[in-house]
Amino acid sequence: MKNSPVTDMDVRSSALGNGVSKKPVANRLYQTSTMAALLDAVYDGETTLDELLQYGNFGLGTFNALDGEMIVTEGVVRQFRAEGLAAEVPGSLKTPFACVTYFEPEKTFNIDRPQTKESFEGLVDSLVGNPNLFAAVRFTGEFERVDTRTVFCQCKPYPHMLEVVKKQPTLTMESVTGTMIGFRTPVYMQGVNVAGYHLHFLTEDQKRGGHVTEYRLVRGQLEVATISNLEIKLPRTEQFAQANLNPEHLSEAIRIAEGG
Template identity: 30%
Template sequence: MTKNFSKLFQHGTLATLVPGLFDGTFPVGDLLKKGDTGIGTAAGLGGEMVVLDGTAYLVKSDGQIDILPADTLVPFATVHFDNSDQVGERVVDLAENDLDEKIFSKRSLQNIFFAVKITGQFKHVKTRAVAAQTRPYPTLSQVADKQAVFEENESQGTVIGYFSPELFQGMASAGFHLHYLNDDHSLGGHLLDFKVSEGILTIQPFASVEQHFPLDNDEFMGHDFELGEMDSQIRHSES
């Protein structure tokens, strides 16, 4: 299999989750053929997915972290092939608020998709994981209001995720969307805050993004999306 390091692959859109369409529609096994690294969620929003080195981990709201089998169906996930030839940049005492400045002060990247990876020693991380929902599904922002929060000091781990340009708000979450997994796989989730003591920051820009749709999911195909409120719903849910 040829790995295309300059292409991002996404199944499902964030907009599909907003009104509560949480059914799994794409097998993890197929997803891992599209990339060995990435983020996503599970059917019913049953946790926060982190894909590292070709393994899909699911951080659940009870704190448990599962490895997802190939036949698990997920509603929304974004993956790419990590280009290990890329040279990262050493960062020291980098806080979440510094990330914009650190990345955009040197390069114009705001109009394209790129991956963000930070490996190293974290002084502090704060993550969340949403709880699995059952039908009738609530909306995404209702779920976001009921989430488990995890914090850890002095951990070794990896921040992984993406920057998406403003134009693609709704397809993805515009701006940074980052997840975390510590090295012993005991804590992770959607990243709310972090501070790196010392680590390596790697940026992988993509020439293209492939958006894949669940054509065989009747609920998605027939849904009448109300996009007028989508932006504020996403900002509420993904911040």
């Protein structure tokens, strides 16, 4: 007998705890708010981490008040604070911006020679093929070097994100093993998300990491999945209503904010 197809309603029912166990929709991106809103200091969201995990076990983001960087691996949310140390956090915390999916790799590639950031991204692009779709990316292995950053918790009135990143703590890790995950976003989605690659890193001992700004790989396993199904939950807050989501020089501002 063939299994019946899983619908969005099945997944939502399971997530809401009605006792019906259903396999979640794989490689469907769920996003809270937009990158343009975060850039304009919309640092308080309505979605709790428990709610976020109903939609994915893999992803990244930040926390209310811009309190550090977020990584979601194997259904566990970790927070990187300003010193780059990782810690698990309670599900009651909220996020102003996050992207998650139930990651099921569609292609796997063993990397056995050093790769720069540029050559690695080119490899992922070739595996995905379609530049107009999203992609989920996971690399697990050895790094010659990983440069990361985190952000400080902010106090109201919130400063613009470009002011925040001027003071962001950075961390360089050399000869380190760990996992780098994230998403590739099509260029036409700039502002909704981060066009290009947005990656976070977690060391093998799960103690350090952050938002990745530069790296060089040695060897390991690359896994990718193409994403063509996207859901975005936009805030209904006054802060979001007043945000300028289409400023001049948006792409340049995001590049600076992301450390590109």
